[in-house]
Amino acid sequence: MNIQSSIGRTPLIELRSFDVPADVRIFAKAEFMNPGGSIKDRIVRYIIGDAERRGLLGPGATIVENTSGNTGAAIAMLAAARGYRAILTMPDKVSKEKQDALRAMGAEVVVCPASAPPGSPQHYVTRARSIHAGTPGSFMLDQYDNPLNAEAHFRSTGPEIWDALGPSVTAFVASGSTGGTISGTSRFLKSKNPSVTSVLLDPAGSIYHRYFHDGVVDPAQIAPYFVEGAGEDHLAQCMDFSVVDDVIRFTDADAFATCRHLAQREGLLCGGTSGANVWGAVQVARSLKQPATVVTVLPDSGNKYISKIYNPDWLARNGFGTGEIRTLEPTL
Template identity: 70%
Template sequence: MTKHLQDAIGQTPIVELTRLDLPERVRLFAKLEYLNPGGSIKDRIVRYIIDDAEQRGALRAGGTIVENTSGNTGAAIAMLAATRGYRAILTMPDKVSREKQDTLRALGAEIIVCPTAASPGSPDHYVDTARRLHAERPGSFMLNQYDNPLNAEAHFRTTGPEIWRVLKNQIAAFVAAGSTGGTISGTGRYLRSQKSEIRTVLVDPIGSIYHSYFHRGVVDPSMIGTYHVEGIGEDHLAECMDFSALTDVIQVEDGDAFATCRDLARKEGLLCGGSSGANVWGCLQVAKTLRAPATIVTVLPDSGVKYMSKIYNDDWLIANGFGEPTTPGLISRCPSVGSLQSKRV
């Protein structure tokens, strides 16, 4: 029996996706990380880092946690802060969905919204804002998720082993997007320690620097741009991202990620966020390169409930240049009351 909320973190189910367009004898499995109690894969790293901080005395009773987040890490922090009596101050870019912002406030966190377009190193950038707030509050604790090696270690010790116990030697590839790099680095490193032939493929949105850095070894400022998928890609190199754990990096467009989200909902019954769509889209690309039989595994980091005003909102998609949604089965608008005709039975 689970005694504490944090004990429900991890051991999420793995399901096979069977209705997507995969090559013959290539199987695709997804770990449902949105079933963690805080609603995302970030519960794992937040618990791991906070536990370590408490053990070292870096975080004391009644203390304040300051962190930059795209929403999911913030939700995990707010959740655990509420159960352990901490104050949470969270910074985030303004592209973060309203649902995520409202969730953090509901959990008692203070949030500071920063412009997405702010460049790294500027005082308005959400990472630099968090660092400044941390420095201004003696005794506060910052997870520093982008550069903290415990981020990847949490996945090396939990996510990777959980996947391996279920799928073992049949795994040919692990595919995942990343921002801090913790998931792909830690999980990929563990899986490759069990079977070195496993491919670990990072899915990177256009506008992020990871693709060009992996393939050309340089950070090209001209490649940095804005994109709509939340929680993946980056405009600076996160120290947590271990490029030696990767075998390839491929690029994804917003529209492909969002279209795949809708496919997951209508074909697999899985309502997921944009990073999940990017991950599964990446799996479908990698599947074309594998020699069958082969098995691919990925993670679905968070739920689509957090993006109903964006990914699953037709008006938002059209307004942001993604065209008319083609997903069948969408609810049509009801006619006015006056236009309805009653029928006798």
Template identity: 65%
Template sequence: MRLHVGNAVGATPLVEITKLDIPDGIRVFAKLEFLNPGGSIKDRMVKYILDHAERVGALQPGATIVENTSGNTGAAIAMFAAERGYRAILTMPDKVSQEKQNVLRAMGAQTIVCPTAVRPDSPEHYVETARRLHREIPGSFMLNQYDNPLNAEAHFHTTGPEIWEALGGRITAFVSSGSTGGTISGIGGYLRSKNPDIHVVLLDPVGSIYHKYFHEGVVDPREIAAYHVEGVGEDHLAKCMDFSVLTNVIRFNDRNAIQMCHELARKEGLLCGGSSGANIWGCIEVAKALKPPAVIVTVLPDSGAKYVSKIYNADWLAEQRFADGSSATVSMRSPAPSDA
């Protein structure tokens, strides 16, 4: 049997976080998704959607793949496009790190950088730019990661079962940030299908709309603001985000995530991206609200190697003024269908 890049996607290790300030009787585990061949958790979703598109004939040989991305989905697309003979055109907001942009170009993808600080319906927005290119390029294929149910399905059938089996079903809570919603909806949906008492907690950055939408049922444009952590939060409701799976949503800020990145590096030897820092910060916040014994699990979506010019750059850190913001107060509610 010939082995392809796709054969290396998934089956990532799960490690326990032991050196941080975690309450007694609470165990925290993290799945090292940055060990996928494309360097992030997005390899799973991209492979799943491309495999499906090829099976049903939606993606023809030599076609152009167009997608909007914060970098990691783009890296996975560029990797598979290079291997399978497709052209890739990727649009992204200008806050995406230079490392991520360079990786995409190195693998032959065309990148189009769009302004971050524009309205979601602006023709300059990176999502709208990708949609326009998809309409204009004959025979092109767009993954549509924000609204494609296959995004969450990929994690329901792969990441979720891997976590469940690795921990023998002994899981109290799954905690993760999200943007498209695929990771938390898929993993959370699988885990709750096995045990509906599992808490599924979304971490949402200040500047995103998900927190208020979950708690109040409204989208408030005044909530939308710029933040530095990439690949998390959103300025519009992604159809892939299944709020019925969630049992709580708590807020974090850039400082919460970035400080935790440095703690993970120095205390656990894990050099991770900003969303990973947010995820571990959220696990510790949730741990404070749980009665021991309890097991919390999360994912570390990508590597800090993609953010050396930002998160791990002393000059960049000195230039930024992060809002302090008080830590979220977490109240763990019993999972119920009305949590949607």
């Protein structure tokens, strides 16, 4: 068995500590149990495998990608295992734990200012494209615009959820940055049962919520936020809004309070997007008629964020309390 053969087939964990109607169940897929520590292992294995089959990635080649950390970790892991070089660009808000883990596996990390506007030379996406263009024989996964991103989830995440829960699935809820998870998983679940509801969660400061509801990308709404791996300042071509039924906005405080709840009440130490996803799943669960089953994903572990969202001093410096989860009026 090699490292890539252990990607996927992660367990579904029922969450029982949240205040939802008695016959509404919430399940979360433990994607932090992938060998690279996140859900991004799935897409990296799928895209690299496709590139090798098509001759786009030769022995000893360089893989270049922009990442908020988890895709980079999967690339670094598989690059090390397959003899590739990895160059990864990321915004400077990415936790030090993530950056250090990539370097430990031999990747070159290029840190870019999170404040750089889309299209500027210092934006982490633009920087990756520039490095790719200047590195002969290199390969770029292009996770934001590559349809294989969503296809990986259509062929793995969605089927695994359906195999485990079948027609009981009522709704799938997930945050999105590239859009691969929400698009591919929702498309598969809807192919099995068109009545499955798909809900995208978008952080305040991202563009997807306004775009979905009003068809507008408003640069004035782009603002900094702390959650890593969710939301975006540009439209990713991988995001397929045709399979999304609603978009709910969350805040950093919503996500981080739910992370603490998961750690202290469920024994699950998870990252910020996991907190956001479960917070959203709770809101959806409260709006559904019973019986119902809401499914979400836990994209990565909280071990990567100990210095931030589990650090009382960091929370205090950035104005986050330790209160209960804030409710949201149902929108479904």
